[in-house]
Amino acid sequence: xxxxxxxxxxxELKWFRSVFDLYYESIRHFAYFKTGDVDLADxxxxxxxxxxxxxxxxxxxETVKALLYTIAGNIIRNHYxxxxxxxNFQVSQKTExxxxxxxxxxxxxxxxLNRQLQDALASIPDxxxxxxxxxxxxxxxxxxxxxxxxxxxxAIEKRMSxxxxxxxxxxxxxx
Amino acid sequence: MxxxxxxxxxxYGLSSGHSGLDGMSVPPSRRSKDExxxxxxxxxxxxxxxxxxLVPFKRTKMLVIAMAASVAITLLVAGYLALTGxxxxxxxxxxxIKVSLPDSSSIYLNQGxxxxxxxxxxxxxxxxxxxxxxxxxxxxxxxxxxxSDPRGQKxxxxxxxxxVLTRNNLFTVKCFEGSVKLKVSGMESISLSKGQGIERxxxxxVSVGAGLKxxxxxxxxxxxxxxxxxxxxxVFEEISDYYKISIKAEGFNPESRLFTGTVPANTxxxxxxxxxxxxxxxxxxxxxxxxxxxx
Numbered sequence: 515x516x517x518x519x520x521x522x523x524x525x526e527l528k529w530f531r532s533v534f535d536l537y538y539e540s541i542r543h544f545a546y547f548k549t550g551d552v553d554l555a556d557x558x559x560x561x562x563x564x565x566x567x568x569x570x571x572x573x574x575x576e577t578v579k580a581l582l583y584t585i586a587g588n589i590i591r592n593h594y595x596x597x598x599x600x601x602n603f604q605v606s607q608k609t610e611x612x613x614x615x616x617x618x619x620x621x622x623x624x625x626x627l628n629r630q631l632q633d634a635l636a637s638i639p640d641x642x643x644x645x646x647x648x649x650x651x652x653x654x655x656x657x658x659x660x661x662x663x664x665x666x667x668x669a670i671e672k673r674m675s676x677x678x679x680x681x682x683x684x685x686x687x688x689x
Numbered sequence: 690m691x692x693x694x695x696x697x698x699x700x701y702g703l704s705s706g707h708s709g710l711d712g713m714s715v716p717p718s719r720r721s722k723d724e725x726x727x728x729x730x731x732x733x734x735x736x737x738x739x740x741x742x743l744v745p746f747k748r749t750k751m752l753v754i755a756m757a758a759s760v761a762i763t764l765l766v767a768g769y770l771a772l773t774g775x776x777x778x779x780x781x782x783x784x785x786i787k788v789s790l791p792d793s794s795s796i797y798l799n800q801g802x803x804x805x806x807x808x809x810x811x812x813x814x815x816x817x818x819x820x821x822x823x824x825x826x827x828x829x830x831x832x833x834x835x836x837s838d839p840r841g842q843k844x845x846x847x848x849x850x851x852x853v854l855t856r857n858n859l860f861t862v863k864c865f866e867g868s869v870k871l872k873v874s875g876m877e878s879i880s881l882s883k884g885q886g887i888e889r890x891x892x893x894x895v896s897v898g899a900g901l902k903x904x905x906x907x908x909x910x911x912x913x914x915x916x917x918x919x920x921x922x923x924v925f926e927e928i929s930d931y932y933k934i935s936i937k938a939e940g941f942n943p944e945s946r947l948f949t950g951t952v953p954a955n956t957x958x959x960x961x962x963x964x965x966x967x968x969x970x971x972x973x974x975x976x977x978x979x980x981x982x983x984x
Contacts (some may be wrong), residue, residue: 517730520737534729538722546715556718556725563729564736603713628713651713 526570534563537582540652540662544583547647548590550599550636562586583662601632603651634684638677645670646677774808780821785909790817792831797824797910822854824910842889843872851881852907860889861897865906914952914960921946924964925983932957935980941970943983957981 517527541562545555562585566573573581605628635643645663648654654662656670663670718725780786780798788796788804791811798804802821810817815827815834827834829848836844838855849867854860862871863886871887871894872878879894881887886897908914908931916924921943925936931954952963961972961981970983 517734517737531726534726535722538725542718543715552716552718555715556720559725560729560732564732567729567733602716604716605712651715 522570530563530567530570533566533578533582537579538563540654541582541586543652544644544648544662545586545590547644547651548587548599548640549594550601552602554594558586558589561589565589579662580664584664587663599636601636603628603632630685634681637684638680642673642677642680645673649674775805776808776810777803777805779803790815792828794828794831794834795826797907799823799907799909819853819855821856822852822907822909824850824852824907826850841874845870845872850906852910862887863897908954912954914954916948916950916952918947918949920944921948921968921983924948928957928960928964932960934974934978937980937982939982939984941984 538559542555542559545558545562546552549555549558562582565585566578566582605625635647638646645659648659648662649656656667656674659665660667660670720728778786778788778798780800780802782800785797785799788798790796790806792815794815796804799822802819802823804817804819804823806817807814811831815832817836819836819838823836825834825836825846827846827848827850832847834846834848836846836853838853838860840855840860842855842860844851844853844862846867846869849869850865851867851869852861852863852865854862860873862869862881864881864883866883868880868882870878870880873889876889876892876894879887888895888897908927914924914927914931916927921938925938925943928934929936934957946968948964948968950963950967952960954960961974964970965972965983968983972981972983974981
Protein backbone atom coordinates (compact mmCIF):
# COMPACT_ATOMS: atom_id res chain seq x y z
CA UNK A 515 0.00 0.00 0.00
CA UNK A 516 1.17 3.49 -0.67
CA UNK A 517 -0.16 6.97 -0.26
CA UNK A 518 -2.14 8.65 -3.00
CA UNK A 519 -0.36 11.52 -4.65
CA UNK A 520 -0.26 14.51 -2.36
CA UNK A 521 1.98 17.16 -1.02
CA UNK A 522 4.97 14.86 -0.53
CA UNK A 523 7.78 13.53 -2.68
CA UNK A 524 8.59 9.86 -3.36
CA UNK A 525 11.90 10.45 -1.56
CA GLU A 526 10.07 11.55 1.54
CA LEU A 527 7.92 8.43 1.55
CA LYS A 528 10.98 6.23 1.02
CA TRP A 529 12.79 7.93 3.87
CA PHE A 530 9.74 7.58 6.09
CA ARG A 531 9.50 3.84 5.38
CA SER A 532 13.16 3.33 6.24
CA VAL A 533 12.77 5.16 9.54
CA PHE A 534 9.66 3.12 10.31
CA ASP A 535 11.48 -0.16 9.57
CA LEU A 536 14.40 0.88 11.69
CA TYR A 537 12.59 2.12 14.78
CA TYR A 538 9.14 0.55 14.78
CA GLU A 539 10.04 -2.22 17.22
CA SER A 540 12.12 -0.14 19.56
CA ILE A 541 9.50 2.61 19.83
CA ARG A 542 6.83 -0.01 20.40
CA HIS A 543 8.93 -1.55 23.17
CA PHE A 544 9.56 1.85 24.68
CA ALA A 545 5.82 2.55 24.70
CA TYR A 546 5.19 -0.83 26.31
CA PHE A 547 7.88 -0.21 28.94
CA LYS A 548 6.13 2.99 29.86
CA THR A 549 2.53 1.79 29.73
CA GLY A 550 2.52 -1.98 30.18
CA ASP A 551 -0.28 -2.17 27.61
CA VAL A 552 0.33 -3.86 24.25
CA ASP A 553 -2.61 -2.30 22.43
CA LEU A 554 -1.89 1.13 23.80
CA ALA A 555 1.74 0.75 22.78
CA ASP A 556 0.59 -0.04 19.23
CA UNK A 557 -1.63 3.03 19.18
CA UNK A 558 1.16 5.21 20.49
CA UNK A 559 3.50 3.94 17.77
CA UNK A 560 0.94 4.98 15.16
CA UNK A 561 0.62 8.39 16.72
CA UNK A 562 4.39 8.84 16.97
CA UNK A 563 4.96 8.09 13.29
CA UNK A 564 1.99 10.22 12.25
CA UNK A 565 3.58 13.15 14.02
CA UNK A 566 6.92 12.36 12.42
CA UNK A 567 5.23 12.40 8.99
CA UNK A 568 3.72 15.80 9.76
CA UNK A 569 7.13 17.26 10.56
CA UNK A 570 9.08 15.33 7.89
CA UNK A 571 10.31 18.49 6.21
CA UNK A 572 12.13 19.64 9.32
CA UNK A 573 13.62 16.38 10.60
CA UNK A 574 17.33 15.61 10.32
CA UNK A 575 18.58 12.03 10.03
CA GLU A 576 21.00 12.39 12.91
CA THR A 577 18.26 13.44 15.32
CA VAL A 578 15.33 11.34 14.13
CA LYS A 579 15.93 8.59 16.66
CA ALA A 580 15.94 10.90 19.65
CA LEU A 581 12.98 12.74 18.17
CA LEU A 582 10.89 9.57 17.99
CA TYR A 583 11.56 8.79 21.64
CA THR A 584 10.81 12.36 22.62
CA ILE A 585 7.50 12.31 20.73
CA ALA A 586 6.56 8.99 22.31
CA GLY A 587 7.51 10.23 25.78
CA ASN A 588 5.46 13.39 25.33
CA ILE A 589 2.41 11.54 24.05
CA ILE A 590 2.50 9.18 27.00
CA ARG A 591 3.19 11.97 29.48
CA ASN A 592 0.39 14.15 28.17
CA HIS A 593 -2.29 11.53 27.70
CA TYR A 594 -1.54 8.52 29.86
CA UNK A 595 0.29 9.87 32.88
CA UNK A 596 -2.07 8.36 35.40
CA UNK A 597 -1.92 4.91 33.88
CA UNK A 598 -1.38 2.08 36.32
CA UNK A 599 1.34 -0.05 34.77
CA UNK A 600 0.89 -3.82 34.89
CA UNK A 601 3.42 -5.82 32.90
CA ASN A 602 2.81 -9.08 31.18
CA PHE A 603 6.14 -9.84 29.58
CA GLN A 604 6.33 -13.01 27.61
CA VAL A 605 8.62 -15.62 29.11
CA SER A 606 10.27 -17.67 26.40
CA GLN A 607 9.89 -21.45 26.22
CA LYS A 608 13.65 -21.72 26.00
CA THR A 609 14.13 -20.27 29.43
CA GLU A 610 11.65 -22.58 31.01
CA UNK A 611 12.23 -25.83 29.22
CA UNK A 612 15.50 -25.73 27.34
CA UNK A 613 17.44 -27.32 30.15
CA UNK A 614 14.71 -29.93 30.36
CA UNK A 615 13.72 -32.16 33.18
CA UNK A 616 12.00 -29.51 35.34
CA UNK A 617 9.45 -30.87 37.71
CA UNK A 618 5.88 -29.50 37.78
CA UNK A 619 6.71 -27.76 41.10
CA UNK A 620 9.67 -26.02 39.58
CA UNK A 621 7.58 -24.76 36.65
CA UNK A 622 4.99 -23.34 39.03
CA UNK A 623 7.72 -21.79 41.16
CA UNK A 624 9.32 -20.15 38.11
CA UNK A 625 5.97 -18.77 36.98
CA UNK A 626 5.40 -17.30 40.41
CA LEU A 627 8.85 -15.80 40.42
CA ASN A 628 8.31 -14.28 36.99
CA ARG A 629 4.99 -12.80 38.10
CA GLN A 630 6.68 -11.30 41.16
CA LEU A 631 9.46 -9.94 38.97
CA GLN A 632 7.03 -8.27 36.60
CA ASP A 633 5.11 -6.76 39.50
CA ALA A 634 8.36 -5.53 40.95
CA LEU A 635 9.26 -3.93 37.61
CA ALA A 636 5.97 -2.09 37.63
CA SER A 637 6.80 -0.66 41.03
CA ILE A 638 10.02 1.01 39.82
CA PRO A 639 9.62 4.77 39.16
CA ASP A 640 8.99 5.63 35.49
CA UNK A 641 12.40 7.05 34.57
CA UNK A 642 14.60 4.32 36.06
CA UNK A 643 12.20 1.59 34.90
CA UNK A 644 12.28 2.51 31.22
CA UNK A 645 16.08 2.69 31.31
CA UNK A 646 16.28 -0.65 33.07
CA UNK A 647 13.95 -2.35 30.57
CA UNK A 648 15.61 -0.80 27.52
CA UNK A 649 18.87 -2.21 28.80
CA UNK A 650 17.66 -5.61 29.95
CA UNK A 651 14.90 -6.42 27.46
CA UNK A 652 16.05 -4.58 24.34
CA UNK A 653 19.74 -5.02 25.10
CA UNK A 654 20.59 -1.38 24.46
CA UNK A 655 23.81 -0.04 25.90
CA UNK A 656 23.84 2.89 28.29
CA UNK A 657 25.19 5.07 25.50
CA UNK A 658 22.44 4.01 23.12
CA UNK A 659 19.77 4.69 25.75
CA UNK A 660 21.35 8.05 26.53
CA UNK A 661 21.20 9.01 22.84
CA UNK A 662 17.58 7.94 22.48
CA UNK A 663 16.36 9.66 25.60
CA UNK A 664 18.50 12.73 25.17
CA UNK A 665 20.25 12.16 28.49
CA UNK A 666 23.85 11.72 29.59
CA UNK A 667 25.37 8.29 30.17
CA UNK A 668 25.85 9.29 33.81
CA ALA A 669 22.12 9.93 34.10
CA ILE A 670 21.39 6.51 32.63
CA GLU A 671 23.76 4.88 35.12
CA LYS A 672 22.06 6.65 37.94
CA ARG A 673 18.65 5.52 36.80
CA MET A 674 19.84 1.96 36.48
CA SER A 675 21.14 2.09 40.03
CA UNK A 676 17.79 3.36 41.24
CA UNK A 677 15.95 0.58 39.42
CA UNK A 678 18.23 -2.08 40.80
CA UNK A 679 17.94 -0.68 44.30
CA UNK A 680 14.15 -1.06 44.13
CA UNK A 681 14.43 -4.62 42.88
CA UNK A 682 16.99 -5.54 45.53
CA UNK A 683 14.71 -4.17 48.18
CA UNK A 684 11.81 -6.20 46.81
CA UNK A 685 13.66 -9.46 46.59
CA UNK A 686 16.14 -8.98 49.37
CA UNK A 687 18.99 -10.48 47.35
CA UNK A 688 20.76 -10.14 44.05
CA UNK A 689 18.22 -11.51 41.63
CA MET B 690 27.85 -7.36 23.77
CA UNK B 691 28.46 -3.96 25.24
CA UNK B 692 30.46 -2.96 28.24
CA UNK B 693 27.28 -1.87 30.09
CA UNK B 694 25.61 -5.16 29.31
CA UNK B 695 28.57 -7.08 30.63
CA UNK B 696 28.70 -4.94 33.69
CA UNK B 697 25.06 -5.48 34.52
CA UNK B 698 25.24 -9.19 34.04
CA UNK B 699 28.40 -9.57 36.06
CA UNK B 700 27.62 -7.02 38.68
CA TYR B 701 24.05 -7.92 39.57
CA GLY B 702 23.48 -11.30 37.98
CA LEU B 703 20.06 -10.33 36.68
CA SER B 704 20.38 -12.50 33.62
CA SER B 705 21.56 -15.60 35.34
CA GLY B 706 19.38 -18.54 36.15
CA HIS B 707 15.57 -18.74 36.04
CA SER B 708 15.04 -15.53 37.94
CA GLY B 709 16.74 -13.26 35.32
CA LEU B 710 15.17 -11.20 32.53
CA ASP B 711 16.86 -12.95 29.61
CA GLY B 712 13.81 -14.99 28.78
CA MET B 713 11.49 -12.05 28.90
CA SER B 714 10.28 -10.14 25.86
CA VAL B 715 7.65 -7.59 25.03
CA PRO B 716 4.41 -9.32 24.04
CA PRO B 717 3.90 -9.31 20.27
CA SER B 718 1.58 -6.84 18.65
CA ARG B 719 -1.83 -7.93 17.41
CA ARG B 720 -0.79 -6.69 13.99
CA SER B 721 2.34 -7.42 11.98
CA LYS B 722 4.84 -4.72 11.13
CA ASP B 723 3.50 -4.53 7.57
CA GLU B 724 -0.05 -4.24 8.87
CA UNK B 725 1.11 -1.46 11.16
CA UNK B 726 2.68 0.31 8.18
CA UNK B 727 -0.50 -0.03 6.12
CA UNK B 728 -2.55 1.31 9.02
CA UNK B 729 -0.15 4.22 9.35
CA UNK B 730 -0.54 5.10 5.68
CA UNK B 731 -4.32 4.89 6.02
CA UNK B 732 -4.17 7.24 9.00
CA UNK B 733 -1.96 9.66 7.07
CA UNK B 734 -4.34 9.55 4.12
CA UNK B 735 -7.33 10.06 6.40
CA UNK B 736 -5.59 12.97 8.08
CA UNK B 737 -4.82 14.56 4.70
CA UNK B 738 -8.44 14.15 3.61
CA UNK B 739 -9.91 15.45 6.80
CA UNK B 740 -7.45 18.24 7.35
CA UNK B 741 -8.92 20.74 4.86
CA UNK B 742 -12.29 20.54 6.60
CA LEU B 743 -10.75 21.07 10.00
CA VAL B 744 -8.27 23.76 9.15
CA PRO B 745 -8.90 26.40 11.78
CA PHE B 746 -7.42 28.99 9.45
CA LYS B 747 -10.51 28.70 7.26
CA ARG B 748 -12.81 29.30 10.15
CA THR B 749 -10.65 32.13 11.35
CA LYS B 750 -10.58 33.54 7.85
CA MET B 751 -14.36 33.38 7.60
CA LEU B 752 -14.69 34.96 11.01
CA VAL B 753 -12.29 37.73 10.09
CA ILE B 754 -14.15 38.32 6.83
CA ALA B 755 -17.50 38.41 8.65
CA MET B 756 -16.14 40.82 11.26
CA ALA B 757 -14.55 43.00 8.60
CA ALA B 758 -17.83 43.05 6.68
CA SER B 759 -19.76 44.02 9.82
CA VAL B 760 -17.31 46.81 10.60
CA ALA B 761 -17.40 48.01 7.00
CA ILE B 762 -21.22 48.06 6.95
CA THR B 763 -21.33 49.85 10.29
CA LEU B 764 -18.82 52.42 9.09
CA LEU B 765 -20.71 52.91 5.84
CA VAL B 766 -24.00 53.42 7.64
CA ALA B 767 -22.40 55.67 10.25
CA GLY B 768 -20.54 57.58 7.55
CA TYR B 769 -23.71 57.97 5.51
CA LEU B 770 -25.65 59.19 8.52
CA ALA B 771 -22.81 61.47 9.59
CA LEU B 772 -22.50 63.00 6.17
CA THR B 773 -26.12 63.19 5.17
CA GLY B 774 -28.28 62.67 8.22
CA UNK B 775 -29.12 65.55 10.48
CA UNK B 776 -31.93 66.47 12.81
CA UNK B 777 -33.36 69.96 12.49
CA UNK B 778 -35.86 71.42 14.92
CA UNK B 779 -37.73 74.63 14.18
CA UNK B 780 -39.65 76.64 16.73
CA UNK B 781 -42.75 78.12 15.11
CA UNK B 782 -43.55 81.83 15.32
CA UNK B 783 -45.06 82.99 18.58
CA UNK B 784 -44.14 79.78 20.35
CA UNK B 785 -41.05 78.61 22.20
CA ILE B 786 -40.39 74.90 22.49
CA LYS B 787 -38.25 72.60 24.56
CA VAL B 788 -35.94 70.15 22.79
CA SER B 789 -34.33 67.13 24.48
CA LEU B 790 -31.03 66.07 22.98
CA PRO B 791 -29.69 62.47 22.84
CA ASP B 792 -27.21 63.18 25.65
CA SER B 793 -30.03 64.37 27.94
CA SER B 794 -29.12 68.02 27.52
CA SER B 795 -32.09 70.34 26.94
CA ILE B 796 -32.65 73.39 24.83
CA TYR B 797 -35.40 75.99 25.00
CA LEU B 798 -35.75 77.26 21.50
CA ASN B 799 -37.32 80.68 21.12
CA GLN B 800 -39.89 81.44 18.46
CA GLY B 801 -38.63 81.54 14.89
CA UNK B 802 -35.35 79.82 15.79
CA UNK B 803 -33.93 76.49 14.70
CA UNK B 804 -31.22 74.06 15.71
CA UNK B 805 -29.61 71.26 13.74
CA UNK B 806 -27.42 68.36 14.86
CA UNK B 807 -25.98 65.20 13.34
CA UNK B 808 -27.33 61.68 13.92
CA UNK B 809 -23.97 61.03 15.53
CA UNK B 810 -24.51 63.73 18.15
CA UNK B 811 -23.47 62.35 21.52
CA UNK B 812 -21.39 59.54 19.95
CA UNK B 813 -18.53 61.39 18.36
CA UNK B 814 -19.23 64.93 19.45
CA UNK B 815 -21.84 67.33 20.83
CA UNK B 816 -21.89 69.87 18.06
CA UNK B 817 -24.98 71.68 16.90
CA UNK B 818 -25.91 74.68 14.83
CA UNK B 819 -28.23 77.44 15.98
CA UNK B 820 -29.96 80.25 14.20
CA UNK B 821 -32.07 82.47 16.43
CA UNK B 822 -32.26 82.35 20.19
CA UNK B 823 -31.89 79.41 22.53
CA UNK B 824 -31.33 78.65 26.16
CA UNK B 825 -29.08 75.65 26.77
CA UNK B 826 -29.01 73.34 29.77
CA UNK B 827 -25.98 71.16 29.08
CA UNK B 828 -25.38 67.87 30.89
CA UNK B 829 -21.91 67.55 32.42
CA UNK B 830 -19.37 64.81 31.87
CA UNK B 831 -20.11 64.06 28.23
CA UNK B 832 -17.36 66.11 26.64
CA UNK B 833 -17.29 69.48 24.95
CA UNK B 834 -20.60 71.01 23.87
CA UNK B 835 -20.26 73.33 20.89
CA UNK B 836 -22.90 75.67 19.51
CA SER B 837 -22.07 77.37 16.27
CA ASP B 838 -24.08 79.54 13.98
CA PRO B 839 -24.09 79.66 10.18
CA ARG B 840 -21.64 82.57 10.38
CA GLY B 841 -18.97 80.51 12.17
CA GLN B 842 -19.38 82.03 15.63
CA LYS B 843 -18.89 79.40 18.33
CA UNK B 844 -19.76 78.92 21.96
CA UNK B 845 -18.08 76.07 23.83
CA UNK B 846 -19.19 74.64 27.13
CA UNK B 847 -18.78 71.43 29.08
CA UNK B 848 -21.64 71.63 31.52
CA UNK B 849 -23.54 74.79 32.13
CA UNK B 850 -26.61 76.91 31.40
CA UNK B 851 -26.36 79.74 28.93
CA UNK B 852 -28.35 81.56 26.30
CA VAL B 853 -27.30 82.45 22.79
CA LEU B 854 -28.93 84.94 20.49
CA THR B 855 -27.52 84.86 16.99
CA ARG B 856 -29.45 86.42 14.20
CA ASN B 857 -28.08 88.53 11.34
CA ASN B 858 -25.56 90.85 12.99
CA LEU B 859 -26.69 90.07 16.51
CA PHE B 860 -24.57 87.77 18.62
CA THR B 861 -25.25 87.82 22.34
CA VAL B 862 -24.30 85.20 24.91
CA LYS B 863 -25.32 85.14 28.54
CA CYS B 864 -24.03 82.65 31.09
CA PHE B 865 -26.32 81.59 33.93
CA GLU B 866 -24.40 78.61 35.35
CA GLY B 867 -20.79 77.41 35.03
CA SER B 868 -18.77 78.99 32.27
CA VAL B 869 -18.63 79.20 28.52
CA LYS B 870 -16.01 80.13 25.97
CA LEU B 871 -16.72 82.18 22.87
CA LYS B 872 -14.72 81.71 19.69
CA VAL B 873 -15.16 83.92 16.69
CA SER B 874 -12.83 83.91 13.75
CA GLY B 875 -10.64 87.01 13.74
CA MET B 876 -11.41 87.85 17.35
CA GLU B 877 -9.78 86.92 20.60
CA SER B 878 -11.66 84.11 22.33
CA ILE B 879 -13.31 85.10 25.56
CA SER B 880 -14.67 83.21 28.58
CA LEU B 881 -17.83 84.01 30.49
CA SER B 882 -18.69 82.86 33.96
CA LYS B 883 -21.97 82.79 35.84
CA GLY B 884 -23.80 86.13 35.69
CA GLN B 885 -21.85 87.51 32.76
CA GLY B 886 -23.15 88.43 29.33
CA ILE B 887 -21.49 89.71 26.22
CA GLU B 888 -22.53 91.09 22.88
CA ARG B 889 -20.60 91.40 19.68
CA UNK B 890 -20.43 94.87 18.19
CA UNK B 891 -18.50 94.58 14.98
CA UNK B 892 -15.11 93.22 16.04
CA UNK B 893 -15.52 94.20 19.68
CA UNK B 894 -17.00 92.42 22.67
CA VAL B 895 -19.31 94.57 24.76
CA SER B 896 -20.47 93.51 28.18
CA VAL B 897 -24.24 93.33 28.53
CA GLY B 898 -26.72 92.74 31.28
CA ALA B 899 -24.75 94.13 34.15
CA GLY B 900 -26.06 92.53 37.28
CA LEU B 901 -27.09 89.34 35.52
CA LYS B 902 -26.75 87.55 38.85
CA UNK B 903 -30.01 89.14 39.83
CA UNK B 904 -31.75 88.38 36.57
CA UNK B 905 -33.48 85.10 36.07
CA UNK B 906 -33.71 83.05 32.96
CA UNK B 907 -35.31 84.52 29.85
CA UNK B 908 -39.04 85.02 29.95
CA UNK B 909 -39.66 82.73 27.04
CA UNK B 910 -38.01 79.97 29.08
CA UNK B 911 -39.64 80.54 32.44
CA UNK B 912 -42.87 82.11 31.21
CA UNK B 913 -42.42 84.77 33.88
CA UNK B 914 -41.20 88.34 33.90
CA UNK B 915 -38.88 88.85 36.81
CA UNK B 916 -37.95 92.44 37.67
CA UNK B 917 -35.83 93.69 40.52
CA UNK B 918 -35.62 97.46 40.91
CA UNK B 919 -35.70 98.02 37.20
CA UNK B 920 -36.96 101.17 35.62
CA UNK B 921 -40.37 101.14 34.03
CA UNK B 922 -38.60 101.92 30.77
CA UNK B 923 -36.79 98.57 31.00
CA VAL B 924 -40.02 96.83 32.04
CA PHE B 925 -41.87 98.29 29.07
CA GLU B 926 -39.06 97.27 26.71
CA GLU B 927 -39.12 93.66 27.86
CA ILE B 928 -42.88 93.38 27.63
CA SER B 929 -42.82 95.15 24.30
CA ASP B 930 -40.18 92.78 22.99
CA TYR B 931 -42.00 89.69 24.22
CA TYR B 932 -45.50 90.56 22.95
CA LYS B 933 -44.37 92.51 19.89
CA ILE B 934 -46.29 95.61 20.83
CA SER B 935 -45.12 99.19 21.23
CA ILE B 936 -45.48 100.63 24.77
CA LYS B 937 -45.43 104.36 25.39
CA ALA B 938 -45.51 106.55 28.50
CA GLU B 939 -47.58 109.77 28.76
CA GLY B 940 -47.37 112.29 31.54
CA PHE B 941 -44.43 110.68 33.42
CA ASN B 942 -40.84 109.70 32.93
CA PRO B 943 -40.57 105.88 32.89
CA GLU B 944 -36.81 106.09 33.57
CA SER B 945 -37.44 107.66 36.95
CA ARG B 946 -39.80 105.03 38.33
CA LEU B 947 -38.50 101.65 39.49
CA PHE B 948 -40.40 98.41 39.46
CA THR B 949 -39.91 95.14 41.38
CA GLY B 950 -42.02 92.05 40.99
CA THR B 951 -42.77 88.77 39.23
CA VAL B 952 -45.35 88.83 36.47
CA PRO B 953 -46.61 85.61 34.83
CA ALA B 954 -46.15 85.90 31.09
CA ASN B 955 -49.69 84.88 30.24
CA THR B 956 -51.84 87.10 28.00
CA UNK B 957 -50.78 90.66 27.25
CA UNK B 958 -53.87 92.02 29.04
CA UNK B 959 -53.04 90.10 32.22
CA UNK B 960 -49.49 91.44 32.23
CA UNK B 961 -50.62 95.02 31.55
CA UNK B 962 -53.28 94.76 34.28
CA UNK B 963 -50.69 93.68 36.86
CA UNK B 964 -48.31 96.50 35.88
CA UNK B 965 -51.19 98.97 35.98
CA UNK B 966 -52.44 97.86 39.38
CA UNK B 967 -49.05 97.74 41.02
CA UNK B 968 -47.91 101.14 39.71
CA UNK B 969 -51.25 103.04 39.90
CA UNK B 970 -51.05 103.83 36.20
CA UNK B 971 -53.75 103.33 33.60
CA UNK B 972 -53.28 102.05 30.09
CA UNK B 973 -55.08 101.91 26.76
CA UNK B 974 -54.48 99.85 23.63
CA UNK B 975 -54.89 101.23 20.15
CA UNK B 976 -57.62 99.85 17.96
CA UNK B 977 -55.13 97.94 15.83
CA UNK B 978 -53.53 96.40 18.97
CA UNK B 979 -50.05 97.67 18.07
CA UNK B 980 -49.58 100.43 20.63
CA UNK B 981 -50.16 100.46 24.38
CA UNK B 982 -50.04 103.78 26.25
CA UNK B 983 -49.49 104.13 30.05
CA UNK B 984 -50.57 107.34 31.76
